[in-house]
Amino acid sequence: MLSALFGRLARMPEAQEALPGRDEPIPTAEFHFLSGLPLKSPVPNGMEEAMFGMGCFWGVERKFWQVDGVWLTMVGYAAGITPNPTYQETCTGRTGHNEVVRVIYDPDVVSYEDLLKVFWEGHDPTQGNRQGNDIGTQYRSGIYTYTAAQAEAAETSRAFYAERLKAAGYGPITTEIAPAGTFYFAEDYHQQYLAKNPGGYCGVGGTGVSCPIGLPDARA
Template sequence: MFARPSRMPTSEEALPGRKDPIPTAEFHFISGLPLDAPVPPGMEEAIFGMGCFWGVERKFWRTEGVWLTMVGYAAGITPNPTYKETCTGLTGHNEVVRVIYDPEVVSYEALLKVFWEGHDPTQGNRQGNDVGTQYRSGIYTFTPAQAEAAKASRALYGEKLAAAGYGPITTEILPAPTFYFAEDYHQQYLAKNPDGYCGIGGTGVSCPIGLPEARA
């Protein structure tokens, strides 16, 4: 339905977007928590892009220690983009999931394990049949410690993938950009539509992040 360039747009090519945020859901469909809730004291946040954000969000809301999840667009150029605009490839944005979690229950390294094992990070601007820059693999970090952990995990998992016959990891690791909420119907989509399609899939290669041998 939409053109899907295989490269990021320049600022001159990018769609203009809009000043005001697009409407979205007020509350999380499963927990009932407000989606714009501030990060509670003691909790932390993370942003991941790993293909279709419907399935990615489900992976994280099912993870013990995750308090709140929401889907949106990030790491591009266009302010307050819509889904249709993002699908053109002319916003530069990635489909991402913002995760608020309790580090006393689930570590950032454990979230990285969910990330690496939940998709194929060697595919570039695609995941399976979903093709476009909005499906690229990305980790967007909020602290130096997150950035260090993400880069270390990329190196370690890259070795595991290479041993299994996969190519180089294409995952971008960047400081957390502005997060723009996706539309209401995208939030917790697979809870509302259990039979919905989502093209993400892992490699079957286990990620040792967070396990004792990974720290040795």
């Protein structure tokens, strides 16, 4: 309905075009559906956080909760303009937000470079504002960093992977790399969606091109 009222933008909105949003966060789940951990747990001592956008966040979250060393995952909206957006608002393209997964992980078990391997190999980062049949700016490829070290690792991996993709016949990478900014939780039903709905749709798919950083089998 909001798409009918406001139309859908096929580009990032200017500030004056963005929906107003709201002052208060929208309701979300209290606990992770699989682990039972409080979804809004603070990052434990010794753990770190990461954030990625790589298409429909249902399938993306599943990729990361399956990784050893990942302690907690959650889906939401980031890298846009509208405060506390809803899913329906984000789908209009008039919030500027991306569908993202925030990952809390133990760096003694899984490195940030290993997570980047999951990111690059788990989607097609050359498609611009789409991922497969899912079209819109909320499906763009993005790495949202929390530290200078993460930003450097992201930039380095993008350069390496661009060469691999080019050799395989793919076009330029369109992935944006930017500071994480504010993460807004998505609604309750989106959290761990494919664990609640195992047969649910997931339009996220990789290129089949291995990433030359991260896990040992990717360095060959």
